[in-house]
Amino acid sequence: MITNDTKRLGAQAFARLNALNAYSDHPDHLERLYLSAAHRKAVDAVALMMREAGFDAVHIDALGTVVGRYEGQSVGRPALLIGSHIDTVKDAGSFDGMLGVIAGIGVVEALHEAGERLDFAIEVLAFGDEENVRFPSNLSSSRAIAGSFDYTTLDGRDENGISLREALIAFGGNPDAIAGIARKKEDVIGYVEMHIEQGPVLDQENRPVGIVTAISGASRRRIIVTGEAGHAGTVPMALRKDALIAASEMALAIEKLGAKAENGVATIGQMQVEPGAVNVIPGRVRFTVDARAPKDAVRQQLVADIEAALRSIAARRHVTVDIQPFYDAPAAPASEAIMQGLAAAIEARQMEARYLPSGAGHDAMVMGALCPMGMLFVRCKDGISHNPAESMTEEDAGLAIAILLDFVRHYRA
């Protein structure tokens, strides 16, 4: 439901999002990697936005996260955290991450303008290391706050040989103060993150927002199918052990199993064919499988079903299959209380609450270990992200911030 209020919230948010677009390390497109010069400027810009919006205190923590605090009815109460990230991929869009930070600022600004103080404090967090592009250190800035920072990542290096530790010091951060960032459980009452969906579901169903039920867990496997190379002209079809045809049958089985699993997906992203000549029957095919589901039991069953299907196809086609696990991450379920609060705020605007899993990772995944976690997805055009074509409407942004504001006003820890 678009109102004058949501229009105003959308316009303010888009003005801030546009302002952040100026901070790029690349002259021709948006690129703001963790601890880069553009990231440093964006951090200062976000801190200034927070001060102007009426936050009581703003600081930049030891890992470069901007932390703005808006006190509750008395100073020092436990805080509801609202966060997302301001680092980007290379050649990025304007909304992935930034929307959630700007939304938090918009919520606090609205409370401040109305002179409202809640039972709890609000802290807005602008994380810096979500996209996992520059260093081999995924989600380090939110991990530090959640108390799960991995200190070995400080020695990881970017493609220019600069370590995370060196970059952090040059940025103005402090590798020796990371332990002090970690929040105590009694000081936080929840974490909520607004983010573009990065998928097509809401856009296809013509819904502005959706409630995330869980961030899906993921399992990855490397598959090697070995058959028998041969002359494409001289080996009759019935006598072949064609590794690519076997892999093709496996691909279709994986698609079918992915579609059958509850909210599951299964993807073959890479495939290499050997020897790879026009007139030679493939003797070996290597491919990857990425299987995800919001429920761990569903994902584990999906992986087991895929492995069984691969072995069965291999046996029938007289090829061998080698299955190597190389990544397994559990799902992060959203808090029932936060989902219910978001649903109430959505339904109060005469809209239906649409629940969906997040197949992509987010800072919320890590924050869920510290406190109740929830996410509000906002539709983006055609589900496109990580791309300059990433797009969403000002109306949707305003509506989503109004919902978040409503949620915050009614939230009870």
Place this chain on the structure above:
Amino acid sequence: MITNDTKRLGAQAFARLNALNAYSDHPDHLERLYLSAAHRKAVDAVALMMREAGFDAVHIDALGTVVGRYEGQSVGRPALLIGSHIDTVKDAGSFDGMLGVIAGIGVVEALHEAGERLDFAIEVLAFGDEENVRFPSNLSSSRAIAGSFDYTTLDGRDENGISLREALIAFGGNPDAIAGIARKKEDVIGYVEMHIEQGPVLDQENRPVGIVTAISGASRRRIIVTGEAGHAGTVPMALRKDALIAASEMALAIEKLGAKAENGVATIGQMQVEPGAVNVIPGRVRFTVDARAPKDAVRQQLVADIEAALRSIAARRHVTVDIQPFYDAPAAPASEAIMQGLAAAIEARQMEARYLPSGAGHDAMVMGALCPMGMLFVRCKDGISHNPAESMTEEDAGLAIAILLDFVRHYRA
């Protein structure tokens, strides 16, 4: 049927084949590319073998083919040609090509030892440019004799920048005398080539020899399937346009159509997946199709069926498919008279004549335009060729040469 005669023929052939193994351009494996130093030495060795075996005249033609002539009952009669090639691939086996040349020498040696002169002359040809490894000039040495030499190939260069013309002059050949090599149709009464099968059919059926019905024609297509790349976590299975899953379904359809076509084969030898990241749904897949059949009508129908299947799968999966032809060669049928003659010689030894197509190309493909052509396939272990593991038995070689000798003795133009 192994006899003392076939044993002797096999032993002589294997002694000659072993002798030829010495001529390699590589110290560790057999490699004898067209017009190389090793090829030059092999040419001289084959010429000497011919002289010692009782040929009446031996010469090396302008393109490096060794030509040995054994006159008939009078000098200058039309000739039955027996040939194959002595160039090899890199890291080659000992039999591909060489067997057919050595068989021809064995046949003439037997006739000469028995003091037999036939109604026609016999010429044994050791071609030099069959494997198409060094220059972009496929079958140039047999094409010259068949009158279909392509003069533009003289300017084609090897990987060191040496042109075929330059290499030919250095070898001792003569690019200006190529036209003179071409035979008149009235001077030849047939061309017969013995060759290892390079496929598994005879070995699987436990037969020493088979009669080639035709050298299959081949059609090749480049296929580009374009779907929509996307996040492997966020795009539900039902909303995907996965180019690799579409290509996998196409691969299975191609396999099925290849198996259905009479003596047909269809192979996907190359496949590339883009963008090729573990967590990205493939947006584009490129692959090649190689379809062959001994009957042109069957091959053309096979290609049409494959193209229709690809378009239908693409439409159903909401991806696009682009099909680019890049090679089409017609089949070369074997002569009925030669097939019947070979069958009689096989049946005379209490064996069943097994007819099969040749899916691989041979010099016979080109020679068929000059005169009646036929081929006798000899089994090789597991169908392996173009590999040091290429293997056949001395018994089979002796038996096959005895059959060829019998065929020659009874051949009528």
